[in-house]
Amino acid sequence: MTPLSDLAFHVLLALGDGPSHGYAIGKNVEGRSGGRLDPTTGTLYQVLQRLAEDGLIASARSPAGTDERRKYFALTAQGRRVASEEAGRLDALVRAARKLGLYPQRA
Amino acid sequence: MSLYRRVLRLLSPDLERDYGAAMEDMFDSKRDDARRKGVLGLVIFTWREFGGLMAVSASHIISTIGQDTRQAARRLMRSPSFTIASVLTLALAIGANGAIYAVVKHVVIDPLPYADSDGLIELDHGAQRLKVTNGLGLTRGIYFHYLNRAQSIQSAAVYQSADRTLTGRGDPEPIRVTATTPSLAQVLGVAPVVGRWFTDEEGRPGGPAVVVLSHGFWTRKFGRDTNAIGQSIVIGDVPRQIIGVMPASFAFPDPRVELWTPEQIAPEMGFGLWSYAGVARLRDKVSYESARSELTTLLGGLAQAFPGDRGAIGNSDIGLSFTGRLLKEASVGNVRQALWMLLASVATVLLIACANIANLFLVRSDVRQREVAVRRALGAGRLELGQYFLSESFLLSAFGGGLGLGLAVAATRMLVTAGPSTLPRLREIQVDSPVIAYIALLSAIAAVAFGTIAFARSSFSYAALSDTGRANTVTRDRHRMRHVLLGGQVALALVLLIAAGLMARTFQNVRAIDPGFDVASALTFRIGLPARQFATRDAALAAHSQLLDRFKELPGVSGAAVTSCLPLSGGCHGNSLLIEGQPRVPGATLPIAVFRAVSDRYFETIGTRVLLGRGIDSNDVDHREPVAVVNDVFAKKFLGDRNPIGQRVASNRPPPSAGTMEPEWLTIVGVVANTPTRSVDESPIPTLYMPLSMGDGPDSPPGRIGPAISVLTYVLRTSTPPLDLVPQVRQAVLAFDGNLPIAQVASLQEVLDRASAQMQFTMVLLVIAASVSLLLGTIGIYGVMSYTVSRRTAEIGVRIALGAEPSGIAAQILKQGAVVTGIGMAIGLAAAFAGARFITSLLYGISARDPFIYVTTCGAVFGIALLACWLPARRAARLNPVSALRAE
Numbered sequence: 001m002t003p004l005s006d007l008a009f010h011v012l013l014a015l016g017d018g019p020s021h022g023y024a025i026g027k028n029v030e031g032r033s034g035g036r037l038d039p040t041t042g043t044l045y046q047v048l049q050r051l052a053e054d055g056l057i058a059s060a061r062s063p064a065g066t067d068e069r070r071k072y073f074a075l076t077a078q079g080r081r082v083a084s085e086e087a088g089r090l091d092a093l094v095r096a097a098r099k100l101g102l103y104p105q106r107a
Numbered sequence: 108m109s110l111y112r113r114v115l116r117l118l119s120p121d122l123e124r125d126y127g128a129a130m131e132d133m134f135d136s137k138r139d140d141a142r143r144k145g146v147l148g149l150v151i152f153t154w155r156e157f158g159g160l161m162a163v164s165a166s167h168i169i170s171t172i173g174q175d176t177r178q179a180a181r182r183l184m185r186s187p188s189f190t191i192a193s194v195l196t197l198a199l200a201i202g203a204n205g206a207i208y209a210v211v212k213h214v215v216i217d218p219l220p221y222a223d224s225d226g227l228i229e230l231d232h233g234a235q236r237l238k239v240t241n242g243l244g245l246t247r248g249i250y251f252h253y254l255n256r257a258q259s260i261q262s263a264a265v266y267q268s269a270d271r272t273l274t275g276r277g278d279p280e281p282i283r284v285t286a287t288t289p290s291l292a293q294v295l296g297v298a299p300v301v302g303r304w305f306t307d308e309e310g311r312p313g314g315p316a317v318v319v320l321s322h323g324f325w326t327r328k329f330g331r332d333t334n335a336i337g338q339s340i341v342i343g344d345v346p347r348q349i350i351g352v353m354p355a356s357f358a359f360p361d362p363r364v365e366l367w368t369p370e371q372i373a374p375e376m377g378f379g380l381w382s383y384a385g386v387a388r389l390r391d392k393v394s395y396e397s398a399r400s401e402l403t404t405l406l407g408g409l410a411q412a413f414p415g416d417r418g419a420i421g422n423s424d425i426g427l428s429f430t431g432r433l434l435k436e437a438s439v440g441n442v443r444q445a446l447w448m449l450l451a452s453v454a455t456v457l458l459i460a461c462a463n464i465a466n467l468f469l470v471r472s473d474v475r476q477r478e479v480a481v482r483r484a485l486g487a488g489r490l491e492l493g494q495y496f497l498s499e500s501f502l503l504s505a506f507g508g509g510l511g512l513g514l515a516v517a518a519t520r521m522l523v524t525a526g527p528s529t530l531p532r533l534r535e536i537q538v539d540s541p542v543i544a545y546i547a548l549l550s551a552i553a554a555v556a557f558g559t560i561a562f563a564r565s566s567f568s569y570a571a572l573s574d575t576g577r578a579n580t581v582t583r584d585r586h587r588m589r590h591v592l593l594g595g596q597v598a599l600a601l602v603l604l605i606a607a608g609l610m611a612r613t614f615q616n617v618r619a620i621d622p623g624f625d626v627a628s629a630l631t632f633r634i635g636l637p638a639r640q641f642a643t644r645d646a647a648l649a650a651h652s653q654l655l656d657r658f659k660e661l662p663g664v665s666g667a668a669v670t671s672c673l674p675l676s677g678g679c680h681g682n683s684l685l686i687e688g689q690p691r692v693p694g695a696t697l698p699i700a701v702f703r704a705v706s707d708r709y710f711e712t713i714g715t716r717v718l719l720g721r722g723i724d725s726n727d728v729d730h731r732e733p734v735a736v737v738n739d740v741f742a743k744k745f746l747g748d749r750n751p752i753g754q755r756v757a758s759n760r761p762p763p764s765a766g767t768m769e770p771e772w773l774t775i776v777g778v779v780a781n782t783p784t785r786s787v788d789e790s791p792i793p794t795l796y797m798p799l800s801m802g803d804g805p806d807s808p809p810g811r812i813g814p815a816i817s818v819l820t821y822v823l824r825t826s827t828p829p830l831d832l833v834p835q836v837r838q839a840v841l842a843f844d845g846n847l848p849i850a851q852v853a854s855l856q857e858v859l860d861r862a863s864a865q866m867q868f869t870m871v872l873l874v875i876a877a878s879v880s881l882l883l884g885t886i887g888i889y890g891v892m893s894y895t896v897s898r899r900t901a902e903i904g905v906r907i908a909l910g911a912e913p914s915g916i917a918a919q920i921l922k923q924g925a926v927v928t929g930i931g932m933a934i935g936l937a938a939a940f941a942g943a944r945f946i947t948s949l950l951y952g953i954s955a956r957d958p959f960i961y962v963t964t965c966g967a968v969f970g971i972a973l974l975a976c977w978l979p980a981r982r983a984a985r986l987n988p989v990s991a992l993r994a995e
Contacts (some may be wrong), residue, residue: 008708022126040159041134042119045126046167071129073860 004086007037008047012075012083015024019060019074036101048073056082109134114157118164118732156217168261171494178242179498189471190503192890193464197507197553197882200460202514203453203879205538205546207872209519211446219435220356223295223388227434228395230263230385232406235426242430245385247418248378250288252412253387255374257406259398261388264291268364270818271343272637272848276328281635281848284342286370294388295359301325302336302351305369309847312371318347322355342366344639356535360384378409378418386434395433402429411531448945449869452606452876455599459880462592463887464503465557467894468496469589491911492561501551508550514536515546522872589891590927597931598938600877600884600969605939607877608960609950610870616952617863623782624674629855630829631673634840635818636967644804649814650844655706657839663827668712670822671704671802671814674782675862680814684795685770687747687755697759698745700737700793704802704814709734710779713822713855720752720777727798734798735773738781741793751775756795773797774832787862788951818822822855825946829854869949871924881968885975892924893979902987913984920983924976925969932965 004012008030014020022044030038039047051057056079058094060072075083097103111134116123122130134156141152159281183190221227225972230253233241250265266287273282289305292298299319309317318340320329330336339346347368358364372379406427413419436443469562482495516538523536634654641647651669658667672680683697707725710717727734735756742751757770781791802816825832833852839846853861896903903916943955953960 002366022129023136026137040156041130041137042115042122042156042159042163044133045122045130046163049122049125067132069128069132071126071132 175498198510200457201511205515229431231431246379251374265383265385275341281850299351409490465560496562505556567762594931598935601935603877626855632852638805666712667822668709669819683759731800736796740791808978888974896979908988917980917984920980928972
């Protein structure tokens with residue numbers, strides 16, 4: 001499997017709290033990345049399609065009373081596992097950087 | 108539907124299919140956010156969102172192209188016969204196109220390796236009153252006249268070529284030397300690779316004796332040593348200092364030339380003789396037509412420009428006109444038309460190939476009708492279906508083009524070896540980058556062509572799904588489409604075959620022309636006597652007669668003779684004639700004949716029949732008898748129904764000055780068969796043979812125009828293979844005089860073959876094109892017919908099970924093929940008839956509508972087409988109904 005892209009990892013994080021829809025995911029990604037990532041609709045859905053194809057996310061039931069066009073996504077068990085592996089990988093990288101003195105020690 | 112969603116559907120149909128509504132919702136929410144930031148925020152938002160869609164679409168296409176190609180490759184591997192047939196068909200057609208394009212590009216489109224070669228014209232003249240349409244060349248007087256007055260010409264040069272003897276570096280050898288005015292380099296825009304070209308000073312009378320080498324000569328004699336500059340070589344007894352070497356690509360006026368020397372002339376030298384050829388560069392934006400009319404006008408002022416000059420006055424009333432052509436056209440000659448015709452015919456062959464593959468695609472797309480319909484039903488867009496077909500066709504043509512490139516390289520090598528040396532730049536022909544680009548372009552066009560046909564034919568309805576799934580025969584209009592393509596192929600193949608057949612018959616006819624001499628077992632070569640060493644006519648005569656005696660004694664030689672001009676060697680000496688008893692009518696043109704000086708037993712040796720009277724014998728030569736032998740057309744044309752024997756004729760030069768000098772009359776003693784002068788298929792030219800001793804030697808008075816006898820062509824009749832004698836001949840010459848060069852050694856058969864080499868080249872190319880097209884046509888008919896049969900397996904099985912006669916079924920399939928072939932042939936015949944006039948000028952001894960060729964070609968095409976149908980028909984007739992139905 002190709003490594004998770006930066007945007008894809010953010011999307012998985014955005015779904016960590018529970019099912020969400022495209023607009024909200026986009027807002028979440030923008031906020032969490034401090035505005036560094038601000039995907040357009042097309043880009044975001046291309047990633048969502050890819051994640052769905054790979055079985056990391058799945059469609060979820062929409063809460064009652066929402067716009068019927070609105071589509072909700074949720075993490076699958078595999079999605080959770082991949083997200084956690086990615087976090088572990090990043091953690092290992094950060095630890096390696098600390099050891100080399102490239103990143104200040106935790107206070 | 109919102110604009111966003113429509114753009115989304117166009118650019119990324121699968122995203123739209125899966126998430127169209129959700130994306131529209133997100134877009135709307137984000138737009139509401141953006142609107143709150145004002146107009147600028149909205150503009151930026153719109154720009155980002157739609158740009159984002161394009162980026163998504165582009166990245167999608169890039170990632171799917173690889174995927175599609177892999178899938179297409181897998182699909183193609185599953186039907187190997189279709190794949191192999193298509194790739195081979197394409198490779199053959201593209202290879203033939205590439206090879207002939209390479210020839211056309213070098214020979215026709217780009218024949219001159221000079222900068223701005225479109226502005227180069229030859230300087231040539233014709234004299235209407237002498238019935239000389241062109242080919243006079245020009246005189247030094249006319250050259251300076253043009254240089255001083257013509258506004259349309261930027262620069263000009265004159266030159267003349269001759270065979271001279273190179274001595275002092277190894278064995279003496281004959282060498283072709285072109286003497287040219289120094290302006291030539293400027294006119295052609297060329298410069299030496301080593302050393303320098305001639306200065307203007309070196310082009311004036313009395314200037315230093317210098318020489319520029321060809322690249323080939325420099326390589327051969329000096330091993331490309333730059334120290335050659337400054338050394339001396341002896342050419343025709345004159346030592347000349349080497350000052351430069353031309354690039355390898357420079358071969359002017361033709362590739363035989365190995366040395367260039369400055370032609371040292373000046374305006375003060377007068378009008379001069381018609382001994383030069385010339386080339387000029389037109390000024391910018393001057394058209395060929397305006398230059399020609401200016402130069403023709405200038406010719407009217409010749410007599411005034413050279414007051415009192417006898418040459419200028421003598422040439423002022425012969426109806427001079429400028430007849431120079433663009434150099435590009437002059438150098439290609441009549442091959443141009445033949446080559447264009449060939450390129451057109453191989454392009455047609457490619458058309459046939461595309462039709463074939465489109466046909467195979469069609470039968471395949473019938474098979475896949477259901478697959479495509481299923482994809483369509485599952486929501487595949489037109490774009491994706493197009494990709495589905497185009498990925499296959501591009502893959503096929505990539506392979507076909509690659510293989511075709513290989514074939515083109517091989518074919519080009521073959522053509523270069525087989526082609527006539529008269530074609531300009533033949534040796535340079537190769538598959539270079541423009542040719543590769545051409546092949547790539549053809550492959551791409553072919554891919555789009557048959558991919559699109561298949562795609563267009565696949566855009567059908569869901570009806571395919573409602574078919575029961577039983578392998579049914581296809582619809583009527585699909586049938587018709589396929590038959591139109593098949594018929595078209597038959598028509599094209601027929602046209603090409605008829606052209607090839609006509610050309611082959613022409614070649615046969617030309618080869619069957621009695622050349623008037625016996626080509627079997629005879630050796631010819633030229634020997635030139637240096638004027639310094641053999642300074643008189645008598646010395647030259649004595650030398651030739653001694654050489655003849657030596658040759659006659661060689662074992663294997665049964666006869667030997669010499670002539671001033673061999674048949675088919677062109678450029679024979681000719682002049683106007685006086686015929687006794689035919690008073691010269693003022694203003695009327697005198698008869699013109701070719702003059703040849705020959706030794707005794709010449710006619711017996713070369714095998715030319717004596718029709719009347721006798722040939723020239725040793726008594727005539729020894730005693731300088733004033734006799735002549737004329738050829739058949741001479742007698743018929745000039746002497747009418749009078750008995751030629753005993754008539755008296757004389758050369759019109761030197762002009763008999765008013766009553767004081769009687770012309771040198773020759774009495775006709777015999778008439779011989781016609782022999783060709785330039786080409787085998789020419790109409791015979793009146794020729795007058797005189798004893799060798801009547802010709803002109805180096806000491807003959809100036810103004811006499813008889814055949815020169817310093818350089819003669821020998822003919823040896825041999826009882827052994829002629830070329831085996833060459834070492835003994837060289838030995839004999841060496842024993843006589845170590846300084847004499849032998850040139851143009853060939854058997855008479857080679858001389859004759861060379862004369863028809865160009866025709867043979869055209870014929871071979873046409874035959875290649877025709878056979879490739881017939882092969883492709885046959886494959887096409889066979890492929891479609893057998894596919895039809897295999898698609899109808901179930902139906903035929905049912906019919907046989909119900910009691911249909913197998914022979915009846917075979918007959919039905921044959922009939923179907925015959926009807927399509929017949930209609931195609933009718934169209935082909937009509938096209939061949941209509942196009943007949945385009946090929947007429949290339950034919951000899953056969954009508955462009957020759958019924959025999961038409962009937963036999965039709966018969967052959969029909970037979971081959973039926974055979975191609977018969978094989979599948981037989982298979983149908985032999986179907987076992989049980990297994991046919993089980994195949995479902």
